[in-house]
Amino acid sequence: MDTAIDRLANEKNFPQLWCKTSTFGQDAWKKIRALTESDIQRMKALAHRQELMAQTCRDLLRFDGISIAPFTTGLGNEHPLENGFAFLNPYGLPYLPGSGIKGVLRQSARELASGHWGDTQGWSEEQVCFLDLGKERIGLSLIDVLFGLESKDGGTQHVRGALSFWDVIPQIPGNELLVEIMTPHQSHYYQQKRDGKAGDSMSPHDSGQPIPITFLTVPPESGFTFWISCDSPHLQRIAPELIQDDRWKHLMQAVLAHAFHWLGFGAKTAVGYGAMGRNIKVEESLEKKRIAQMEALLRSQMTPARRAIEDFVGYMQKRHADLRGKPTGIGAEYNRAKALAEAALNDSDWTSDEKGAAVQVIIEWLPKVVTIDMKDQRKKLKLSQIEHG
Template sequence: MTHALPDYLTRNVGFDDCPPGHRFGLYFAGWEADWRKPSNKTPAFKTVASALPQHSRDALAAIRQRQALLATQLGDTVFAHPARLTAPLATGLGNEHPLENGFAFLNPHGLPYLAGSGVKGVLRRAAEELESGEWGDAAGWSQTAIDALFGLETESGDTQATRTRGALLFWDLFFQPPANKVALSVEVMTPHHAGYLQNGGTPHANESPNPIPFLAIPAGCECTLYVQCNPALIPAGAAELRQGWQALVEAAVEHAGEWLGFGAKTAVGYGRLGIDPKAQAERAARREAEAVERRKQDAEAALASMPPDQQLLNRLDARLSSLPTDPRTKTPILQLTSGKDWLPTLELIDAHAGALAELAKPQREALASEIKKRLGAYFKVEGKADKAMKERLAAVRGG
C-alpha cells in the first residue's frame, strides 16, 4: 500500500506519529501500487485505529479540560453529564472515503468526536418519546418545553410557518479511551444478500457473506456530555423552564443513552451511553438530599398552617420520637435530665410559648397537661428538672 502524496513527502518521512484523522484522510496509505482501492480493507482500518500518539492524547486531554473549565465558569447555565460508552459508537460512516465507510474526525486535531448537532438530534428524539407518554412517565416533558428548548420545527417544504431557535446549545462530544488503549476499534458488518439488496437479484440463501469493516469508538471510553442553556431564549409562556430545564435534559440523556443510542447503527445496539458509576452515585445522593429537603419544607409548611398549640405538640413529638425506646416493648426508655436531650426540649417549649397568647385559658391548660404527660413518658423528671418543667408549664398556661 502507498500514500497518494508527492515523493518528496514520503521519501524520508514516516507518518506513524500522525493523529488517526490524518492517517485516515490527509495521509491515507491504503492505496495499492497501481492506485486501486485495496481488495482487503481491514489492514488499512487497523492502521488508522492503532494511531493515537502521545501528542494526540495530550490534545484530547486539553480539549476536554477546556470544556470542563468553561462549563465551570458558566455555572448553572451548563448541564454536565459524565458518561461512559457501554457499546461501540460509529459516526460519520456516510462521509466519502476510498474505503467506502467514512468517519468523523475533528480537524485540525484529527481526533474522533461526535458533533453537537448529532447530540441535539438524539436528545430531541428522546424528549419527543418521553412526551408521547408511550414510555410511562413523561419526566416533565411537554410539547411546549420541546419547542422552547430545542426550537420550533416545521414540516419539510413549509416556508410560511415561523421557525424559532431553541434555548439549548449542544457541545461536541469527545471520548477519552482508558489508559494505554487506542481511541478507535475496527468493527465488521456482514451483509449476506448483497446481490438481492444492491444489484436487483433474486432473493436466495446461497450468496456468500461480504464482511465490511468500519471504524468505531470502542466501549469503555469516557466522555462528558455538555448542554448549555440561554435563558433569554426561553419564551415568557414557559418561564418555569428557566429553573427546570436541567432536570428535563437529564431525563432525555438517560433515555437516549439507554434506548436510542448516539451516532450511527443504533438500531443494532451501537452508541449506547451510560452514566459514569461514580457520577451516578453522586447524583442519586443529591436527588435523595433534595427529596429530603423538599419533604422537610413541606412538613414545615404544613406545621405553619396549624394552630400554635398543635404546632408545639407536633414539634415536641418529633423531637421526643428520636429518643431511645425499648426494642421489645417499643416503649420509651426514661432519659436522665442531666443528659444532652433535656435542655433542648425545654428550649423548644420556650421558643413557642410566646405564640400561645391568642389561645383561650382552657386550651392552654389542656396543652400544659399534654406537655407534662409527654415529658414524663420520656424523662425522669425530679429535683431541679421538675422545677424547670413547672416554670415552662406555667408559661404555657399563661400564669
C-alpha cells in the same frame, strides 16, 4: 478501475503497490486505528478546554456517560474504504457532533412526552406558551421551547430553541480505536444489481456472495461528557417557569437518562452500537470535588478560632477511626486538646461562643481517643475557667 489496478500491479515500477492483498489491508487498519501520544494529549486537552469554557457559562448542564458498546458515527461520509468515520477537523480525533446529540435528545423528549413509555418525567405534548409573530400566534410545546420549532416544508414559523448542545470528545481508554466488521449477505438486492447465480434476479436470496466490510469504532468503556447550555434570557422571555428551580435541567436529565437506556448515540444504534450508561465514577468524583470546594469556601469564611476547632474535631475523628474505638494513652492526641484549651483561654480574639464550642468538643472527643478521667482533666485543662472567662 479493476482493469487499471491490474495493469499498474504488473508494472515493474510499482511492485506490490497496487496488489489487492489482505496483508496490506490489515497493516493499513493497524496504522489507522492507532492513537499516538500526541492524539491522546490533544484528546485530554480538548476535554479540559470544554471544562474551562463551562466555568464561564451561567446556565449549563453536565451529564457524564460511559459507552457500554462500541460507538461509531459518520459511516455515510465519503471514504476510499466505503465506510467513513467522523473525525473532528483539524484535530483528527473521533467526536460526536452536537447536532447529532440534539437529534437523539429531541427524539427522546418526544417519546417521553407521548406517554407511551410510562412516566413522562414532566414532559408533555401540550402547548405551554404562545408567541405572536406578526399576524400569527404560535403555540409552543416544551419540546419547541427547548429544542426549537421545526417548520414544515415551505413554512415560515421558525422559533429558536433555548438550548445549545456541545460536541462531545470521547475520552478513549488505551491507545487505539477498534475495527468492527459487518457482512451484508444480500448486497445485490440492496444495490439493485442482477445476480447471475440466481437467474439475473434482483430479489433477495441466500446464494449471494457476502463481502466483509470493515469500519472504525470507538471502544467500550470510553468516557462521554455531554454539555448542554441554556440561553436564559431567551428562555425567560418565552417560558419563564422553566427557569424556576432549574426545571429545564431536571427535564433534560430525564431525557438523557431515557436516551441512554433506550436510544443510544451515533450510527447503527438499532443493532446495539452507541449504547451508553451513566459514568458513576466520574459523578462521584465530581461530587467529592464539589463538596471539597464548598468546605474550602466555608473554611475561608471562618474565624481562626472556628478553624482551630474544626481542625481538632477532624483530627480526633480520624484518630478514633484509626484506633477502632479503643482509647490510647496520653500522647499527641492529649497535646492537641491541651493546645486548643490554651488557645481558647489565652487568645483575646476568641468569642464566648467559640470558647464554649472548644470546651464542648474537648469533652466530647478526648475521652473517646485517650484513656483519661475527664473530671480530673476539666481542672487540669481549666475548662470551667474557659467557659466562664
